[in-house]
Amino acid sequence: MSAPEKCAACAGGLRTPASPAERAVRGLNGIPDDAKFLGLMPVHWRYDLTARFPWLRKVLRSRWSAFLLQMLGMLLFVPALLAGWIGSPVGNTNLIIVLVWIFWWSLLMLVLVPFASRIWCAMCPLPSLGEWLQRRSFIVRRLTAPLGLGKKWPAPLRNMWPVNIIFLFLALFSGILTTRPWATALMLTAIVVAALATSVIFEKRTFCRYLCPVGGFLGLYSNFAMMEIRHNDYATCRSHGTKECVTDTADAYACPWLEAPTTMSRNTYCGMCFECFRTCSMDNMSLRLRPPGVDLLVDKHRGLDESWKAFIMLGAAAIYSSTMMGPWGILKAWANARTLSGYLTYIAILLTIVLAVVPAVFGGFVWLGRKLSGTETPFRKLFTNLSYSLVPMGLLAWIAFSFAILLPNGSYIIRIISDPFGWGWNLFGTAAFPWTPFGLRWLPYLQVGALLFGLAYSLDVGFKVARQTVGDAKSAALAMAPVALLLTGVAAAFTWLFVG
Amino acid sequence: MRTPRQEWLAGLCLAAVLVGTPAVVLAYQMNRVSADVIVQVDQEHGFAPNAIYVHPGEPVRLQIHAKDVVHGFQSPKLGVRVDEIYPGKPALVEFTAPRTPGEYVFACARMCGTHHGEMLGKIVVLP
Numbered sequence: 124m125s126a127p128e129k130c131a132a133c134a135g136g137l138r139t140p141a142s143p144a145e146r147a148v149r150g151l152n153g154i155p156d157d158a159k160f161l162g163l164m165p166v167h168w169r170y171d172l173t174a175r176f177p178w179l180r181k182v183l184r185s186r187w188s189a190f191l192l193q194m195l196g197m198l199l200f201v202p203a204l205l206a207g208w209i210g211s212p213v214g215n216t217n218l219i220i221v222l223v224w225i226f227w228w229s230l231l232m233l234v235l236v237p238f239a240s241r242i243w244c245a246m247c248p249l250p251s252l253g254e255w256l257q258r259r260s261f262i263v264r265r266l267t268a269p270l271g272l273g274k275k276w277p278a279p280l281r282n283m284w285p286v287n288i289i290f291l292f293l294a295l296f297s298g299i300l301t302t303r304p305w306a307t308a309l310m311l312t313a314i315v316v317a318a319l320a321t322s323v324i325f326e327k328r329t330f331c332r333y334l335c336p337v338g339g340f341l342g343l344y345s346n347f348a349m350m351e352i353r354h355n356d357y358a359t360c361r362s363h364g365t366k367e368c369v370t371d372t373a374d375a376y377a378c379p380w381l382e383a384p385t386t387m388s389r390n391t392y393c394g395m396c397f398e399c400f401r402t403c404s405m406d407n408m409s410l411r412l413r414p415p416g417v418d419l420l421v422d423k424h425r426g427l428d429e430s431w432k433a434f435i436m437l438g439a440a441a442i443y444s445s446t447m448m449g450p451w452g453i454l455k456a457w458a459n460a461r462t463l464s465g466y467l468t469y470i471a472i473l474l475t476i477v478l479a480v481v482p483a484v485f486g487g488f489v490w491l492g493r494k495l496s497g498t499e500t501p502f503r504k505l506f507t508n509l510s511y512s513l514v515p516m517g518l519l520a521w522i523a524f525s526f527a528i529l530l531p532n533g534s535y536i537i538r539i540i541s542d543p544f545g546w547g548w549n550l551f552g553t554a555a556f557p558w559t560p561f562g563l564r565w566l567p568y569l570q571v572g573a574l575l576f577g578l579a580y581s582l583d584v585g586f587k588v589a590r591q592t593v594g595d596a597k598s599a600a601l602a603m604a605p606v607a608l609l610l611t612g613v614a615a616a617f618t619w620l621f622v623g
Numbered sequence: 624m625r626t627p628r629q630e631w632l633a634g635l636c637l638a639a640v641l642v643g644t645p646a647v648v649l650a651y652q653m654n655r656v657s658a659d660v661i662v663q664v665d666q667e668h669g670f671a672p673n674a675i676y677v678h679p680g681e682p683v684r685l686q687i688h689a690k691d692v693v694h695g696f697q698s699p700k701l702g703v704r705v706d707e708i709y710p711g712k713p714a715l716v717e718f719t720a721p722r723t724p725g726e727y728v729f730a731c732a733r734m735c736g737t738h739h740g741e742m743l744g745k746i747v748v749l750p
Contacts, residue, residue: 201641201644202644205644205645211671213663261630262633542661546652546660547675548660548661555661555688
């Protein structure tokens with residue numbers, strides 16, 4: 124292993140692609156060097172955290188850091204699972220419900236995904252046992268062959284369709300999952316078992332990449348995140364023959380997520396495990412801040428599987444908001460499976476909306492835009508590319524939804540830390556803390572602010588993608604105009620749902 | 624191949640979490656002395672917790688919070704009864720656990736709504 128070399132391009136600030144080759148790797152075709160998001164944030168701006176804070180690079184390169192992050196997740200997960208199985212059956216007095224559906228969900232949507240991409244995947248305890256078993260090790264790199272069959276995931280399924288289906292399957296039980304501790308415990312146990320089984324049969328983090336129900340939307344929405352792991356200097360990667368990040372070496376593992384960090388241009392499948400930092404003998408990886416949404420402009424790897432993920436998430440946000448916060452009590456009764464017929468009705472509505480209605484309406488508007496602009500771009504390409512404009516709107520709608528989960532229900536967290544199992548404990552003297560909605564007067568402003576920001580960003584991304592896809596500015600504007608109208612309507616509908 | 628020391632340390636950390644957490648939780652629950660228990664009660668969920676474990680002869684104090692309407696608390700075998708527990712005004716119920724191990728049923732003492740008849744729980748006196 125050669126000594127790490129310092130790279131010249133480590134400084135923060137504006138980093139326009141250095142060469143045509145690097146430009147091709149980044150995939151920002153048709154995006155001018157002076158392009159800005161919302162007219163404010165330069166698309167190419169980056170701030171290299173690992174160059175600015177050398178101790179951070181040291182921490183990330185340590186093999187202990189990965190283990191400790193996973194143990195942190197495990198420390199939360201084990202008591203929660205225990206509470207789910209043997210604690211109180213009443214949802215709001217059980218740690219598993221409060222931790223998973225109030226604390227974790229809010230943390231994920233309000234902080235982790237928008238700011239730190241898939242950092243949750245680095246501490247997620249669910250696949251840890253499988254990974255340790257597969258590696259036969261917790262920390263050190265073992266030279267023995269991995270445990271298990273090490274098969275490759277079937278090529279036709281190397282996309283988001285499997286996670287779309289698994290996510291939708293779980294979404295059908297959302298009313299039960301979010302209120303019954305045993306149901307959440309059963310789901311988490313099933314995920315651990317599935318991850319373990321997948322680790323034994325398939326290579327590396329196949330489960331996380333292709334099967335995790337959370338991984339799909341984390342991947343899609345992480346394209347909007349303000350953080351990225353990328354190669355530092357492309358010329359270094361290019362001239363480096365060994366490329367440890369894609370081939371296991373004696374000192375470290377290749378990317379467990381089956382990515383090629385040398386050419387990675389999107390956050391979608393980067394699990395932020397930082398293994399590439401540990402394995403790169405050139406010390407050529409960096410953790411950077413960036414403007415949100417850069418990856419949505421990457422004209423590579425786009426596909427209908429991700430488009431449908433965007434439709435599913437946007438549709439699900441609308442349905443969950445209607446169910447949990449809308450004025451229709453009957454929807455809530457249906458979702459909670461009070462009657463079989465009601466529950467079947469709820470399933471039919473959910474599946475029809477997310478799988479057919481949202482894509483069909485979006486397709487109609489794209490078709491109209493294509494006609495208006497007279498572009499020769501194939502409908503499928505325009506449909507796929509423009510669907511990425513739904514990502515900011517979708518994520519910000521979920522953020523608005525999450526504010527409405529956290530602010531009214533956050534006080535349960537104070538109570539639950541004293542009595543996590545609902546057994547009448549009072550560990551820290553807060554077990555009798557009453558349900559206290561917090562900051563509700565600010566809720567409508569936060570929600571409307573989030574939706575307006577999401578709309579503005581979606582429109583901006585949409586017009587940039589249209590320009591990238593269609594070519595000239597006028598045709599792009601005409602192609603995007605109907606979708607812009609649709610996005611405005613979606614934002615208005617969510618606003619009405621949340622504060623109307 | 625020899626296992627490095629850091630692997631043993633990591634394995635111990637994991638074992639402590641996987642085995643230690645349930646062990647500590649159950650040990651704490653089984654050995655709580657002088658039970659001081661917060662009980663929440665509402666019509667939808669009844670008493671939570673609805674099973675309270677105590678040791679023979681130990682002093683027990685229940686702090687009962689009504690969350691929706693006026694409830695009550697009674698356990699004839701334990702000789703305790705509170706007729707009215709108002710939301711926002713928790714009631715304190717204190718008694719000494721019987722010397723005889725077994726289950727002692729408690730119930731809502733006030734006709735509080737349609738689920739009144741289902742509002743039951745038990746004090747379990749451990750052997």
